[in-house]
Amino acid sequence: MSAVHSEAISVPTAVVISIGEELLEGRIADTNAGTFARELLLKGLHVSKMYTIGDGVGELQTLLTELADHVDVILTTGGLGPTADDRTRDDVAASLGVPVIPVPVEGAIEHLVEVYSKYHDHPATEAFLAQASMPAGAEPLRNFVGSAWGFMVNLGTRTRLYCLPGPPVECLSSYRDGGASADLEERFGMASSLAHGVLHTAGAPESVVEEHLRELIVDGGNPRLGITANADKVSISVLARSEEPARPAEHLLETTLQDLQQRLGSLWWGRDAQTMAGIAVESLQEAGQTVAVAESCTGGRLAAAITGVAGASKVFSHGWVTYSDQAKQQQLGVPEVLFEQHGAVSVEVAAAMAQGARRVSGCDWALAITGIAGPGGGTEEKPVGTVCLAICGPHTDYSICRHQFARAGRDAIQRQSVRDALDMLRRGMNGLAPLA
Amino acid sequence: MSAVHSEAISVPTAVVISIGEELLEGRIADTNAGTFARELLLKGLHVSKMYTIGDGVGELQTLLTELADHVDVILTTGGLGPTADDRTRDDVAASLGVPVIPVPVEGAIEHLVEVYSKYHDHPATEAFLAQASMPAGAEPLRNFVGSAWGFMVNLGTRTRLYCLPGPPVECLSSYRDGGASADLEERFGMASSLAHGVLHTAGAPESVVEEHLRELIVDGGNPRLGITANADKVSISVLARSEEPARPAEHLLETTLQDLQQRLGSLWWGRDAQTMAGIAVESLQEAGQTVAVAESCTGGRLAAAITGVAGASKVFSHGWVTYSDQAKQQQLGVPEVLFEQHGAVSVEVAAAMAQGARRVSGCDWALAITGIAGPGGGTEEKPVGTVCLAICGPHTDYSICRHQFARAGRDAIQRQSVRDALDMLRRGMNGLAPLA
Numbered sequence: 001m002s003a004v005h006s007e008a009i010s011v012p013t014a015v016v017i018s019i020g021e022e023l024l025e026g027r028i029a030d031t032n033a034g035t036f037a038r039e040l041l042l043k044g045l046h047v048s049k050m051y052t053i054g055d056g057v058g059e060l061q062t063l064l065t066e067l068a069d070h071v072d073v074i075l076t077t078g079g080l081g082p083t084a085d086d087r088t089r090d091d092v093a094a095s096l097g098v099p100v101i102p103v104p105v106e107g108a109i110e111h112l113v114e115v116y117s118k119y120h121d122h123p124a125t126e127a128f129l130a131q132a133s134m135p136a137g138a139e140p141l142r143n144f145v146g147s148a149w150g151f152m153v154n155l156g157t158r159t160r161l162y163c164l165p166g167p168p169v170e171c172l173s174s175y176r177d178g179g180a181s182a183d184l185e186e187r188f189g190m191a192s193s194l195a196h197g198v199l200h201t202a203g204a205p206e207s208v209v210e211e212h213l214r215e216l217i218v219d220g221g222n223p224r225l226g227i228t229a230n231a232d233k234v235s236i237s238v239l240a241r242s243e244e245p246a247r248p249a250e251h252l253l254e255t256t257l258q259d260l261q262q263r264l265g266s267l268w269w270g271r272d273a274q275t276m277a278g279i280a281v282e283s284l285q286e287a288g289q290t291v292a293v294a295e296s297c298t299g300g301r302l303a304a305a306i307t308g309v310a311g312a313s314k315v316f317s318h319g320w321v322t323y324s325d326q327a328k329q330q331q332l333g334v335p336e337v338l339f340e341q342h343g344a345v346s347v348e349v350a351a352a353m354a355q356g357a358r359r360v361s362g363c364d365w366a367l368a369i370t371g372i373a374g375p376g377g378g379t380e381e382k383p384v385g386t387v388c389l390a391i392c393g394p395h396t397d398y399s400i401c402r403h404q405f406a407r408a409g410r411d412a413i414q415r416q417s418v419r420d421a422l423d424m425l426r427r428g429m430n431g432l433a434p435l436a
Numbered sequence: 437m438s439a440v441h442s443e444a445i446s447v448p449t450a451v452v453i454s455i456g457e458e459l460l461e462g463r464i465a466d467t468n469a470g471t472f473a474r475e476l477l478l479k480g481l482h483v484s485k486m487y488t489i490g491d492g493v494g495e496l497q498t499l500l501t502e503l504a505d506h507v508d509v510i511l512t513t514g515g516l517g518p519t520a521d522d523r524t525r526d527d528v529a530a531s532l533g534v535p536v537i538p539v540p541v542e543g544a545i546e547h548l549v550e551v552y553s554k555y556h557d558h559p560a561t562e563a564f565l566a567q568a569s570m571p572a573g574a575e576p577l578r579n580f581v582g583s584a585w586g587f588m589v590n591l592g593t594r595t596r597l598y599c600l601p602g603p604p605v606e607c608l609s610s611y612r613d614g615g616a617s618a619d620l621e622e623r624f625g626m627a628s629s630l631a632h633g634v635l636h637t638a639g640a641p642e643s644v645v646e647e648h649l650r651e652l653i654v655d656g657g658n659p660r661l662g663i664t665a666n667a668d669k670v671s672i673s674v675l676a677r678s679e680e681p682a683r684p685a686e687h688l689l690e691t692t693l694q695d696l697q698q699r700l701g702s703l704w705w706g707r708d709a710q711t712m713a714g715i716a717v718e719s720l721q722e723a724g725q726t727v728a729v730a731e732s733c734t735g736g737r738l739a740a741a742i743t744g745v746a747g748a749s750k751v752f753s754h755g756w757v758t759y760s761d762q763a764k765q766q767q768l769g770v771p772e773v774l775f776e777q778h779g780a781v782s783v784e785v786a787a788a789m790a791q792g793a794r795r796v797s798g799c800d801w802a803l804a805i806t807g808i809a810g811p812g813g814g815t816e817e818k819p820v821g822t823v824c825l826a827i828c829g830p831h832t833d834y835s836i837c838r839h840q841f842a843r844a845g846r847d848a849i850q851r852q853s854v855r856d857a858l859d860m861l862r863r864g865m866n867g868l869a870p871l872a
Contacts, residue, residue, distance in 0.1 A: 021662065024483045026474030027634070027673050028664050029467060033488065038462030047460045052469065052486035119643055145843045169844055196461070207555060226457070228464050237463050293757075299743025300736030303757040307735025310811055310846055318763045321729075321739040321755025323748070327797070331754070331767075361763070375746055407581055408605060410746055 011241070012072040012188050014045040018052045019060060019078035019088060020166060031168055032077040039175070041239075043184045044194045044249075045073055055079055060091035068095070069156035073184070078166035080148040082128040088163050093135035095155065100133050103140040103149050108132040112147055141178035143170050150174035152183055160187060193242040195249035199260050200233045201267040202276065202423040203435055209234045212263045216256075223256050231408065231415035233276070236260060266432040269423070276422040277305040283429050284315035284365075291425065292318040292361035294332055294353040296344070297371040297387060299323065302418045318361035322353065328370075332356030345370050345382055347399040350390035354399070358392045365393040365428065367421045373413045374406060387417045389424060389435075396428040400435060447677070448508035448624050450481040454488045455496060455514035455524060456602060467604055468513040475611070477675075479620045480630045480685075481509055491515055496527035504531070505592035509620070514602035516584040518564040524599050529571035531591065536569050539576040539585050544568040548583055577614035579606050586610035588619055596623060629678040631685035635696050636669045637703040638712065638859040639871055645670045648699045652692075659692050667844065667851035669712070672696060702868040705859070712858040713741040719865050720751035720801075727861065728754040728797035730768055730789040732780070732806040733823060735759065738854045754797035758789065764806075768792030781806050781818055783835040786826035790835070794828045801829040801864065803857045809849045810842060823853045825860060825871075832864040836871060 016037060018030050030052060037047045048071065053059050060079065067074055079088030093100045102109060109132050116124035134140055134151035141150035141164065148165040155161045162180045164171035175181050201209055206229040210217070213236065217225045223240035238260070240252040261268055270279050284291055293302045293316075303319035306312050322328040325339050334352040342348045353368035371387025378384035385406030390399035404416040424435050452473060454466045466488060473483045484507065489495050496515065503510055515524030529536045538545060545568050552560035570576055570587035577586035577600065584601040591597045598616045600607035611617050637645055642665040646653070649672065653661045659676035674692050678685035697704055706715050720727060729738045739755035742748050756767050761780050764770040770788040778784045789804035807823025814820035821842030826835035840852040860871050 022664055022673070023470070024473055024486065025477050025632070025662075025673065025675065026470045026472070026483075027662065027671075028666075029470045031465060034459070034462045034465045036462070037460055041461050047462075048490065050460065050488035054484065169848075198463070226461075226463065228458060230464075235463075237458075237461065239461065295736075298740075299748070299752075300731075300739030300755055300757065303736030304734075304740050307733075307757065307759065308847065308850070312735070313759055313813075316735075317758075317760035318767070319736055319755075319757030319759070321736065321743065321757070322753075323743065323755070324753035327754045330796075360766075377749075411744065414744070 011046045011193055012044065013048045014040045014073035014075065015067055015071050016040070016047055016050040017060070017063065017074065017076040018050070019055060019076055020052075021054045021085065023052050023078075024054050032166070032171055035168070035172070036075050036077070036175075039181070040073065040075065040184075041194065041196050043181075044188050045184075046194070055085040055087055057087065058091065058094075060088060061094050064092065064095045064155060064161070067159070069158045071159060072188070073160050073162070074155065075162045075164065075180075077164045077171045080131065080150065080163065080165045082125070082131055082147070084127065089130070089134060092138075092153065092161065092163060096135055096137065096153065098136040100130075101136045102133050103151070105132075105140055105142070108140075108149070115147055139179070139183075141174040141180050143174040144177050145173045146170035150178055150180065152180055160184075193249055195240045195242075195253040196238070197240075197253050197257050198235050198237045198272050199257060199264070199268050200235045200270045200274065200276075201264055202233055202269055202419055202426075203267050204234070205229075206234050209236070209264070209267065212267075213260060216259075223252055225256075231405075231412040232419050266427070269426055275309075276419060276426070278309050280306060280422050280425050281309040281312050281315055283426070285311070287429065289364035289429075290315050290317060290361075291365040291367065292316075292357040292363040293421070294320045294322060294328075294357040294366065294368040296321075296323055296328070296353075296369060297373040298369045298414045298417050298421075301414050302367065302369060302421050305418050305422065318357065318363065320357060328353060332360065343382070345372055345386055345388055347388045347390070347401055350388035351392070351397070351399040354390035354392040355397075365391065365425060367391055367425060368399075369417050369421055371402075371404075371413070371417060373410045373417075375410060378406075385413055387413065387420070389417065389421050391421075391424040391428050393428050396434075398434055400424075447482045447629055448480065449484045450476045450509035450511065451503055451507050452476070452483055452486040453496070453499065453510065453512040454486070455491060455512055456488075457490045457521070459488050459514075460490050468602070468607055471604070471608070472511050472513070472611075475617070476509065476511065476620075477630065477632050479617075480624050481620075482630070491521040491523055493523065494527065494530075496524060497530050500528065500531045500591060500597070503595070505594045507595060508624070509596050509598070510591065511598045511600065511616075513600045513607045516567065516586065516599065516601045518561070518567055518583070520563065525566070525570060525587075528574075528589065528597065528599060532571055532573065532589065534572040536566075537572045538569050539587070541568075541576055541578070544576075544585070551583055575615070575619075577610040577616050579610040580613050581609045582606035586614055586616065588616055596620075629685055631676045631678075631689040633674050633676075633689050633693050634708050635672045635674070635693060635700070635704050636706045636710065636712075637671070637700055638669055638705055638855055638862075639703050640670070641665075642670050645672070645700070645703065648703075649696060652695075659688055661692075667848040668855050702863070705862055711745075712855060712862070714745050716742060716858050716861050717745040717748050717751055719862070721747070723865065725800035725865075726751050726753060726797075727801040727803065728752075728793040728799040729857070730756045730758060730764075730793040730802065730804040732757075732759055732764070732789075733809040734805045734807075734850045734853050734857075735809075737850050738803065738805060738857050741854050741858065754793065754799065756793060764789060768796065779818070781808055781822055781824055783824045783826070783837055786824035787828070787833070787835040790826035790828040791833075801827065801861060803827055803861060804835075805853050805857055807838075807840075807849070807853060809846045809853075811846060814842075821849055823849065823856070825853065825857050827857075827860040827864050829864050832870075834870055836860075
């Protein structure tokens with residue numbers, strides 16, 4: 001930060017290119033572009049444009065020629081596999097006017113030969129072994145979870161080019177563990193004038209969250225705030241920019257996040273890559289407590305969210321997907337009379353499910369969800385999106401009825417309900433006001 | 437494509453543009469580009485490139501100027517909301533040299549005024565009402581699930597431009613129900629020379645699937661075949677092109693898919709938008725049968741996959757997430773001695789879980805999964821990725837041990853295991869060879 005002496009600190013720019021005919025045909029969803037947009041932002045680069053191109057002869061070369069020396073960083077994913085339409089190596093070499101050579105790393109080819117021999121009874125093909133090659137003069141980026149090597153190289157005098165494999169786990173491996181991230185850090189991290197952070201909230205709709213911080217959202221302001229909402233959470237992103245060396249972006253970011261946390265009170269629950277389920281597992285672990293879940297309309301998604309967190313086995317032992325009334329009675333001891341008096345989707349049945357789950361499992365906490373995820377099953381009194389949730393714990397025992405945003409569909413109703421259940425647990429464990 | 441001659445039917449080309457600073461910052465994942473890539477392909481258009489751009493002044497206009505008359509279709513999503521950085525209407529109007537006018541649809545503005553009044557106690561702002569405006573001369577595309585209208589208009593003499601709102605449910609609404617899809621169909625559908633289909637398989641790795649159809653995968657051939665693999669399935673996409681009017685693409689597609697189905701035998705299970713869980717629910721419904729599940733390492737994901745299908749309540753009543761040994765004993769009656777003799781991750785425990793789930797639930801079928809999803813918990817004998825699965829049904833009762841691809845991580849191991857369990861059910865219900 002202090003190394004930059006000019007008065008106006010410039011923000012380096014980047015372009016992300018996703019390569020593959022399967023992307024242009026919509027056969028697979030491109031998650032890499034978003035991943036690296038975020039990674040580059042965290043390194044202090046402004047991504048000005050992203051491209052998705054096919055694997056036709058020369059397509060990448062044409063685009064590289066167009067972009068070279070106009071941006072500081074180009075990052076590509078894809079086109080490094082073993083088939084004839086994997087042309088990234090050749091296109092970059094052609095752009096640079098150099099040949100393609102084996103990566104100068106001992107054992108690289110031998111490793112591919114060995115991998116190939118496991119699945120085939122003939123020698124490895126030339127195309128397969130080409131995965132351990134790169135344009136002459138480039139630096140190899142090792143891929144620890146696949147066979148295609150990435151590489152990085154200068155393009156013209158200004159642009160640094162990073163070429164990574166396409167599969168999401170593989171490009172992350174060659175980016176993080178292979179050396180691209182460290183190279184970026186070294187080149188741009190020191191002079192970084194951007195800092196980015198995200199604060200996550202639950203318990204209020206986007207419009208209410210926005211009201212808490214409207215005066216901070218100024219067009220063209222610094223920091224720049226943005227709100228994004230989906231079925232899982234409402235998040236506020238903060239992009240801070242250092243306008244003078246004495247006021248580093250990180251400092252502005254932290255000050256802003258603290259201000260936001262104060263304004264949002266109990267609504268905010270986490271930052272950046274944190275998840276509600278991750279926080280739940282962590283809090284339970286710290287408290288030496290456990291949780292059980294009983295689900296109807298979410299059908300296992302609440303349990304799956306919790307057990308999606310590594311280490312969940314320390315805090316989670318029992319989950320029930322009691323989809324039928326009979327299962328709710330038989331497994332959780334919900335009294336039959338509650339179904340007759342209130343229906344399966346009722347705060348009474350939700351409460352009885354949670355109490356039953358806590359009793360049978362012996363866990364400290366229990367969460368229960370019963371509702372109508374649709375598209376069928378709604379009535380005038382209880383339309384699709386009606387979801388009852390209950391929590392039962394050491395000092396907490398209540399149930400609520402929510403009206404989820406039904407037009408967003410079954411999947412979104414299920415996700416909103418999982419979010420609400422985890423929010424009830426967070427509030428219960430932290431002695432916060434119950435979710436209303 | 438070698439067979440391009442004078443009589444060849446030309447394939448119209450398209451470009452997809454996603455607009456929004458939040459995409460360039462990686463704050464939200466862009467699912468629209470992939471969705472419309474697929475939609476345009478199904479209309480017979482070849483998507484040649486996709487762009488993601490920010491919402492800076494004139495960014496879209498610059499790109500439109502570059503692309504106008506070079507492609508047949510441009511489809512944009514985003515930039516039609518109520519904030520100052522929603523500039524799609526203005527940029528398109530500037531490209532066309534026309535003013536922005538209210539959409540010529542009765543009640544459009546009044547509807548927005550009404551929507552606004554629900555959430556605010558002051559009159560609707562100009563920026564909010566601008567959502568019901570468009571460049572003069574365009575045709576409005578109604579959005580049935582949000583407040584921003586889309587529109588379509590000619591750009592130059594060749595290009596048809598469709599501008600849709602950004603939120604995924606809203607752009608689909610104005611595309612499908614608002615009129616964009618029908619307009620595309622009318623302009624390009626009749627002359628469509630492309631047909632696209634996908635066949636899904638399970639039970640064999642990508643390399644084995646490829647061997648079954650290697651002779652059909654010809655570089656530049658027609659139809660063009662592509663294989664994509666993830667933790668859920670291995671799929672073969674077929675893009676057929678009509679080379680002469682007498683041999684329509686649809687016919688070539690169907691012939692090829694039938695050929696593939698023959699070659700793949702019991703490996704293929706569905707087409708296009710079908711899912712394994714969807715097929716399971718459908719098959720059970722047709723057979724008048726039910727299924728219960730007992731999960732350990734997948735933690736509710738198998739139940740969630742099944743109950744993610746609308747109508748699952750007809751075939752699914754009971755699921756258990758028995759994450760601890762104690763839960764497996766208590767809930768499913770797995771004998772304690774099995775844990776001592778074989779460990780919780782064993783074909784014996786899996787079999788006992790399935791038998792217990794079937795017995796307690798009274799369902800026709802039961803599936804069970806117990807394994808090590810990682811990253812911790814692995815041993816030399818049973819490394820991370822070791823997963824035992826069992827099925828128990830009318831004429832089937834077996835369990836297997838799989839070694840999932842552990843390097844792909846916890847999430848992928850869970851997904852692979854859900855896939856395998858559903859594949860065991862499919863095989864069991866259809867009298868096919870067991871999954872090995």
